Amino acid sequence: MPVTMRDVARRAGVSVKTVSNVVNEFPHVSPATRDRVLAAISDLGYQMNFSARNLSLGRTGMITLAVPEMRLPYFAELADEVIVAAAERGYTVLVERTGGVRDRELEALTSDRRRMTDGLIFSPLGLRPADAHRLEVDYPLVLLGERALHGSVHHVAMGNVAGARAATEHLLQRGRRRIAVIGSYDERGAGAGSLRTQGFTGALADAGIEHDPRRTGEALEWTRTTGAEAMRRVLDSGVEVDAVYGLNDVLALGAMRVLFERGLRVPEDVAVAGFDDIEDGRFSAPSLTTVQPGRDEIARTAVWLLVDRITRGLSAGSNGRELVVAPELMVRESTGGETLPA
Amino acid sequence: MPVTMRDVARRAGVSVKTVSNVVNEFPHVSPATRDRVLAAISDLGYQMNFSARNLSLGRTGMITLAVPEMRLPYFAELADEVIVAAAERGYTVLVERTGGVRDRELEALTSDRRRMTDGLIFSPLGLRPADAHRLEVDYPLVLLGERALHGSVHHVAMGNVAGARAATEHLLQRGRRRIAVIGSYDERGAGAGSLRTQGFTGALADAGIEHDPRRTGEALEWTRTTGAEAMRRVLDSGVEVDAVYGLNDVLALGAMRVLFERGLRVPEDVAVAGFDDIEDGRFSAPSLTTVQPGRDEIARTAVWLLVDRITRGLSAGSNGRELVVAPELMVRESTGGETLPA
DNA sequence: TTGTAGGCGTTATCAG
DNA sequence: CTGATAACGCCTACAA
Numbered sequence: 193m194p195v196t197m198r199d200v201a202r203r204a205g206v207s208v209k210t211v212s213n214v215v216n217e218f219p220h221v222s223p224a225t226r227d228r229v230l231a232a233i234s235d236l237g238y239q240m241n242f243s244a245r246n247l248s249l250g251r252t253g254m255i256t257l258a259v260p261e262m263r264l265p266y267f268a269e270l271a272d273e274v275i276v277a278a279a280e281r282g283y284t285v286l287v288e289r290t291g292g293v294r295d296r297e298l299e300a301l302t303s304d305r306r307r308m309t310d311g312l313i314f315s316p317l318g319l320r321p322a323d324a325h326r327l328e329v330d331y332p333l334v335l336l337g338e339r340a341l342h343g344s345v346h347h348v349a350m351g352n353v354a355g356a357r358a359a360t361e362h363l364l365q366r367g368r369r370r371i372a373v374i375g376s377y378d379e380r381g382a383g384a385g386s387l388r389t390q391g392f393t394g395a396l397a398d399a400g401i402e403h404d405p406r407r408t409g410e411a412l413e414w415t416r417t418t419g420a421e422a423m424r425r426v427l428d429s430g431v432e433v434d435a436v437y438g439l440n441d442v443l444a445l446g447a448m449r450v451l452f453e454r455g456l457r458v459p460e461d462v463a464v465a466g467f468d469d470i471e472d473g474r475f476s477a478p479s480l481t482t483v484q485p486g487r488d489e490i491a492r493t494a495v496w497l498l499v500d501r502i503t504r505g506l507s508a509g510s511n512g513r514e515l516v517v518a519p520e521l522m523v524r525e526s527t528g529g530e531t532l533p534a
Numbered sequence: 535m536p537v538t539m540r541d542v543a544r545r546a547g548v549s550v551k552t553v554s555n556v557v558n559e560f561p562h563v564s565p566a567t568r569d570r571v572l573a574a575i576s577d578l579g580y581q582m583n584f585s586a587r588n589l590s591l592g593r594t595g596m597i598t599l600a601v602p603e604m605r606l607p608y609f610a611e612l613a614d615e616v617i618v619a620a621a622e623r624g625y626t627v628l629v630e631r632t633g634g635v636r637d638r639e640l641e642a643l644t645s646d647r648r649r650m651t652d653g654l655i656f657s658p659l660g661l662r663p664a665d666a667h668r669l670e671v672d673y674p675l676v677l678l679g680e681r682a683l684h685g686s687v688h689h690v691a692m693g694n695v696a697g698a699r700a701a702t703e704h705l706l707q708r709g710r711r712r713i714a715v716i717g718s719y720d721e722r723g724a725g726a727g728s729l730r731t732q733g734f735t736g737a738l739a740d741a742g743i744e745h746d747p748r749r750t751g752e753a754l755e756w757t758r759t760t761g762a763e764a765m766r767r768v769l770d771s772g773v774e775v776d777a778v779y780g781l782n783d784v785l786a787l788g789a790m791r792v793l794f795e796r797g798l799r800v801p802e803d804v805a806v807a808g809f810d811d812i813e814d815g816r817f818s819a820p821s822l823t824t825v826q827p828g829r830d831e832i833a834r835t836a837v838w839l840l841v842d843r844i845t846r847g848l849s850a851g852s853n854g855r856e857l858v859v860a861p862e863l864m865v866r867e868s869t870g871g872e873t874l875p876a
Numbered sequence: 877t878t879g880t881a882g883g884c885g886t887t888a889t890c891a892g
Numbered sequence: 893c894t895g896a897t898a899a900c901g902c903c904t905a906c907a908a
Contacts, residue, residue, distance in 0.1 A: 216887090265607065
């Protein structure tokens with residue numbers, strides 16, 4: 193039923209190989225035969241069978257992007273960038289959803305489905321340092337966003353510590369001294385949480401400020417809901433707060449929502465800052481001061497590194513490099529910055 | 535270099551067919567040989583070659599989801615649901631980004647890359663009614679979110695008209711009479727824009743209210759930015775406004791941002807409502823009244839319909855059905871609803 | 877219950 | 893520049 197190259201060849205009165213040459217824009221084909229073949233292709237409505245081509249070539253032209261969830265704005269925006277960058281390199285993107293759960297992340301690394309594509313861009317959330325060796329897989333892999341896990345695996349990291357430190361220092365410069373932090377981390381975790389917390393506490397320490405543990409609002413999952421809950425717990429503890437640092441933007445936005453409910457003004461009563469620079473924060477009221485981690489550069493770099501490894505036939509373990517993308521502080525209204533004309 | 539079934543067979547001292555039987559959990563295999571095969575598989579680290587299997591089977595176990603952009607929260611959340619539903623049916627999801635641009639949408643429908651998967655779930659934005667016949671492709675296709683385009687193609691629609699009408703009626707019930715609408719549409723478009731506008735104007739007409747065209751804020755793209763710009767234009771026209779209906783939530787949020795800038799209180803001075811029920815709206819300050827279109831049901835239904843068509847070998851054109859998912863009005867603070875405990 | 881032969885549609889090799 | 897022919901790795905008959 194489906195039209196094959198053989199059919200096209202017969203129709204055009206040439207061999208299968210010639211059809212293949214035409215389809216793949218192989219240089220040495222005489223214009224005459226080429227036209228004949230193209231005519232046959234359009235007459236018959238021929239379309240390439242990718243499974244066959246992939247089998248023959250030993251590659252698929254697809255890569256997998258494994259992320260926690262699309263509904264987390266950071267990953268949605270990341271996915272957009274990855275898809276665009278991949279398209280530029282002639283690749284198409286299969287999205288795998290891990291939920292940020294360790295077991296599912298390990299599975300994404302080893303499952304059969306992984307074999308459907310040529311390589312993996314992987315943004316883990318639940319993996320622990322002890323899992324590092326699991327990353328030394330025998331196919332092309334590029335890791336995203338983390339540093340603690342690296343081992344010898346290729347990865348593109350963001351400046352978690354530096355970014356959080358810059359944001360915290362900014363709050364200090366605004367005269368805030370009772371800064372709450374929203375969104376804690378699993379101590380065994382290797383994720384952004386612990387790194388950003390390092391940046392936060394480091395900045396406080398440098399300023400000679402002691403952090404009251406009641407000002408820590410834990411949130412294992414990073415969503416608006418958990419951010420709001422954590423903020424409530426901090427406020428309910430009775431401790432005074434004149435600023436809030438959310439370890440990412442959705443946490444900060446959830447916290448800001450609670451401040452609003454409690455009648456606290458931002459930034460007059462409480463200044464707020466986040467991390468990620470998602471679009472929501474640019475349009476919240478007030479707009480959110482945050483750290484732009486260089487998402488587009490991260491995505492682009494990851495794709496290029498991966499494609500490079502694919503074409504050169506390198507697996508994850510060999511010769512891994514670390515690239516760190518520099519973060520940038522974006523000062524907005526929530527810390528008393530300028531009102532941006534959106 | 536790669537381990538094949540042949541290698542496993544040799545190692546286990548059986549035939550290739552037996553290995554295949556074990557791998558595919560074919561019932562009639564003696565436990566003894568099965569164990570032997572499994573041992574060989576794990577010894578050798580065998581992993582199935584999907585290209586070969588796909589070629590043989592004539593199917594890939596992948597479906598394509600074509601959407602405008604992931605960074606639009608509605609589509610991000612939709613993608614999550616689609617990925618989960620597809621996984622339940624044993625499928626994996628390739629994401630195609632159309633940008634909502636007509637040309638790219640047409641290309642997604644016909645390009646070679648489309649052939650890499652077994653079917654397509656397609657959410658068009660830029661197509662016009664005149665393009666309807668282009669949807670009668672010869673592979674399994676399920677259309678999302680639109681009604682005007684249907685033709686004879688299978689599709690899952692949301693209640694655009696009913697939802698927008700319900701939201702508008704709600705604003706009227708709150709005593710608002712000078713309602714602006716944000717987010718216009720291409721008149722030739724077949725998209726949600728025209729349908730939701732119908733719901734909006736229908737409700738006004740039923741209430742005997744004439745719509746001042748200065749209260750229409752056009753926005754061809756639906757983003758916070760364009761919503762904010764449209765809102766500014768409406769306000770700058772000098773026309774009075776006591777409510778705003780955003781044709782989707784990001785438009786409404788962008789508009790709300792401008793109201794905030796101008797010192798207008800929501801909902802006291804201006805009530806605001808949207809469409810989509812994205813997570814942002816539940817945590818904005820104030821929280822956003824909106825229409826929940828039944829996103830999870832839409833995604834699940836679309837996947838099941840598509841898989842059904844794939845397994846039954848039906849192409850797009852034949853025997854298309856339309857399923858409409860009922861919308862639900864979510865009343866929140868932006869129209870004076872209860873303060874939700876987030 | 878297990879093995880053998882043939883084909884899935886393309887691409888690569890190597891003559892002509 | 894073009895055409896046979898043999899892989900690519902797996903699956904479905906059909907046989908044993």
